[in-house]
Amino acid sequence: MANRIDALFEKLRSENRPALVTYFMGGDPDYDTSLSVMKALPKAGADIIELGMPFSDPMADGPAIQAAGLRALKGGQTLKRTLEMARTFREGDDATPVVMMGYYNPIYIYGVERFVADAKAAGIDGLIIVDLPPEMDEELCLPALKGGLNFIRLATPTTDDKRLPKVLENTSGFVYYVSMTGITGSALTDVPKVGAAVARIKSHTDLPVCVGFGVKTADQARAIGAAADGVVVGTAIVNAVANVLGPDGKTTADPAEAVATLVRGLADGVREARLAAAEQSWRGNNPSGSRPEERR
Amino acid sequence: MNQPAEPNSFRTGPDEQGMFGIFGGRFVAETLMPLILDLEAHWDAAKKDPAFKAELDQLGKHYTGRPSPLYFAERLTEHLGGAKIYFKRDELNHTGSHKINNCLGQILLARRMGKTRIIAETGAGQHGVASATVAARFGLPCVVYMGATDVERQAPNVFRMKLLGAEVKPVSSGHGTLKDAMNEALRDWVTNVDDTYYLIGTAAGPHPYPELVRDFQSVIGQEAKEQMLEAEGRLPDMLVAAVGGGSNAIGLFHPFLDDRGVQMVGVEAGGRGLEGDEHCASLTAGAPGVLHGNRTYLLQNEDGQIKDGHSISAGLDYPGIGPEHSWLKESGRVEYVPIMDTEALEAFQLLTRLEGIIPALEPAHALAEVIKRAPKMGRDKVIVMNLCGRGDKDIFSVAKHLGMEA
Numbered sequence: 001m002a003n004r005i006d007a008l009f010e011k012l013r014s015e016n017r018p019a020l021v022t023y024f025m026g027g028d029p030d031y032d033t034s035l036s037v038m039k040a041l042p043k044a045g046a047d048i049i050e051l052g053m054p055f056s057d058p059m060a061d062g063p064a065i066q067a068a069g070l071r072a073l074k075g076g077q078t079l080k081r082t083l084e085m086a087r088t089f090r091e092g093d094d095a096t097p098v099v100m101m102g103y104y105n106p107i108y109i110y111g112v113e114r115f116v117a118d119a120k121a122a123g124i125d126g127l128i129i130v131d132l133p134p135e136m137d138e139e140l141c142l143p144a145l146k147g148g149l150n151f152i153r154l155a156t157p158t159t160d161d162k163r164l165p166k167v168l169e170n171t172s173g174f175v176y177y178v179s180m181t182g183i184t185g186s187a188l189t190d191v192p193k194v195g196a197a198v199a200r201i202k203s204h205t206d207l208p209v210c211v212g213f214g215v216k217t218a219d220q221a222r223a224i225g226a227a228a229d230g231v232v233v234g235t236a237i238v239n240a241v242a243n244v245l246g247p248d249g250k251t252t253a254d255p256a257e258a259v260a261t262l263v264r265g266l267a268d269g270v271r272e273a274r275l276a277a278a279e280q281s282w283r284g285n286n287p288s289g290s291r292p293e294e295r296r
Numbered sequence: 297m298n299q300p301a302e303p304n305s306f307r308t309g310p311d312e313q314g315m316f317g318i319f320g321g322r323f324v325a326e327t328l329m330p331l332i333l334d335l336e337a338h339w340d341a342a343k344k345d346p347a348f349k350a351e352l353d354q355l356g357k358h359y360t361g362r363p364s365p366l367y368f369a370e371r372l373t374e375h376l377g378g379a380k381i382y383f384k385r386d387e388l389n390h391t392g393s394h395k396i397n398n399c400l401g402q403i404l405l406a407r408r409m410g411k412t413r414i415i416a417e418t419g420a421g422q423h424g425v426a427s428a429t430v431a432a433r434f435g436l437p438c439v440v441y442m443g444a445t446d447v448e449r450q451a452p453n454v455f456r457m458k459l460l461g462a463e464v465k466p467v468s469s470g471h472g473t474l475k476d477a478m479n480e481a482l483r484d485w486v487t488n489v490d491d492t493y494y495l496i497g498t499a500a501g502p503h504p505y506p507e508l509v510r511d512f513q514s515v516i517g518q519e520a521k522e523q524m525l526e527a528e529g530r531l532p533d534m535l536v537a538a539v540g541g542g543s544n545a546i547g548l549f550h551p552f553l554d555d556r557g558v559q560m561v562g563v564e565a566g567g568r569g570l571e572g573d574e575h576c577a578s579l580t581a582g583a584p585g586v587l588h589g590n591r592t593y594l595l596q597n598e599d600g601q602i603k604d605g606h607s608i609s610a611g612l613d614y615p616g617i618g619p620e621h622s623w624l625k626e627s628g629r630v631e632y633v634p635i636m637d638t639e640a641l642e643a644f645q646l647l648t649r650l651e652g653i654i655p656a657l658e659p660a661h662a663l664a665e666v667i668k669r670a671p672k673m674g675r676d677k678v679i680v681m682n683l684c685g686r687g688d689k690d691i692f693s694v695a696k697h698l699g700m701e702a
Contacts, residue, residue, distance in 0.1 A: 055600075055601065057587060057602050060482075079599055106599055109585060131323045133329040135329065136322065181486060182486060
């Protein structure tokens with residue numbers, strides 16, 4: 001079967017635009033609601049779905065994703081149910097790449113071999129496992145690659161040029177660049193620095209580079225998307241769900257619609273990213289030039 | 297002749313990957329990976345540097361008050377009517393527990409690495425106090441993460457940390473105990489990678505922490521060995537120590553691991569009993585898993601979600617254990633047993649009245665196991681128990697449990 005991630009980036013290259021990568025928490029606040037959110041994502045313009053696997057101790061996540069994970073666990077989500085969610089989603093969508101993101105322990109307890117087989121059968125395209133650096137590749141990365149799943153590695157501002165080749169060695173699908181040292185949901189501060197970091201990684205690999213951590217608005221998506229092959233949005237989506245939950249945990253509006261509204265705006269942002277960058281460079285070259293025509 | 301193959305030595309771990317058998321390792325986010333590799337390089341250099349050891353020994357002697365005495369508990373021995381009981385009295389250290397041994401070692405490492413800010417997690421507050429103490433001594437700012445539940449039940453230590461100039465940040469996620477404090481400390485570290493040194497308080501976490509904490513705490517066992525040879529002219533028959541994360545136990549055990557005649561018992565928090573979830577006996581009732589940078593025995597459900605656990609003792613209230621203990625359990629070299637809250641409380645009172653020593657609730661667990669074992673052993677046998685902390689911090693919560701006014 002064709003690799004959905006490679007096929008997507010091939011298509012986006014011809015469209016000259018970056019991917020919108022959307023993270024949501026599987027099972028937040030319950031299975032059915034969460035599945036409706038998942039189905040809404042590609043319809044609203046998401047190109048890749050990151051399906052969050054809840055974990056009791058998410059050490060790299062900020063308060064929003066921590067709370068989402070606890071809501072999901074309270075709602076009865078398990079790794080088995082998350083795989084079931086992916087399988088159900090696949091029945092209606094065979095094109096959108098789905099990447100599972102989370103921490104290693106639930107997979108370790110599920111059993112690595114069984115997990116890789118079940119994930120593949122459920123139509124999963126790749127894995128992002130926060131607490132498995134290249135030093136631990138034998139745990140899951142190598143079995144996953146062997147089983148036909150992409151293993152998408154995080155590169156960070158602390159990953160220097162000496163270390164990058166090690167990080168990239170067994171990476172496939174795309175590289176996830178973490179825009180800052182910090183936890184998910186922190187404020188994004190230095191966009192030009194992110195652009196330089198993306199260029200640095202691209203000098204080491206032909207893989208697409210997607211940037212995440214701290215991207216919340218369409219404007220940020222537009223700015224980051226000028227340099228990156230993809231823009232990852234997570235906390236903002238998780239917050240869109242949280243915002244329509246009452247104090248009793250019941251929904252006060254449709255979470256799928258709330259997420260779709262946000263994602264439509266972000267999708268517009270990434271679609272304008274390259275145009276905005278071209279415009280900026282055109283302005284830079286023609287400081288006295290007249291204003292180019294409005295794009296929208 | 298069908299016994300499983302035993303290693304030639306139990307003291308060679310961890311291997312180059314930071315593993316003790318299948319336990320240990322480096323399960324951390326990429327952001328932290330370069331930092332722990334840097335720590336490992338500095339630690340390897342420090343180990344070989346005589347000046348590092350000399351400074352640590354000097355501080356141990358004049359600041360901590362080492363060596364700590366090996367005390368023959370004559371009245372307790374008489375009361376129990378069996379083996380002779382000795383206490384390794386690390387509760388007499390500056391700051392009131394064994395934690396200072398590790399904190400002094402690590403702050404010297406932090407200084408070598410040019411770090412200017414210290415963060416730490418704490419359960420009972422003993423490690424928090426020791427961290428705040430060495431930070432004050434070396435003039436570095438210090439932030440201590442502490443579960444909100446623990447902030448409440450260990451109030452004297454919270455005040456002590458604040459007096460020492462540390463900032464105590466209560467953590468209310470989860471049950472608000474040590475596990476949650478460690479998560480929050482890791483979140484701080486991943487955010488402040490340039491200037492911050494994470495001073496882990498127990499022999500757990502990603503490699504090289506389990507090794508370096510063990511080595512800094514091994515002074516306990518090294519001294520105990522010499523002192524025992526002086527007092528009895530031979531090695532003890534049994535060592536007993538409480539295990540939460542397991543740093544005081546590994547510190548006592550490690551120098552004796554290859555002395556096959558010395559039996560070792562690690563005592564876990566049995567809480568309100570092992571039937572439900574209200575205990576912290578990860579080795580007795582848990583299963584191997586991955587948390588906080590290492591693979592080790594954990595309390596978890598069938599989906600791999602970590603449980604919160606319970607213990608009367610904040611210092612033992614952790615659902616994991618240092619990876620070397622997991623390995624020592626599986627290799628059969630050390631036996632691990634649970635002690636209930638109520639048994640620890642009884643031991644706490646007995647020691648206070650018989651020997652005039654108020655133990656912390658953590659070593660009170662070890663003592664409860666000694667109380668069970670000593671009477672069954674001959675009078676010619678010798679037990680060394682690590683009295684790793686003093687109980688001043690616990691008197692208010694003990695009073696509450698006993699229905700007394702403090």
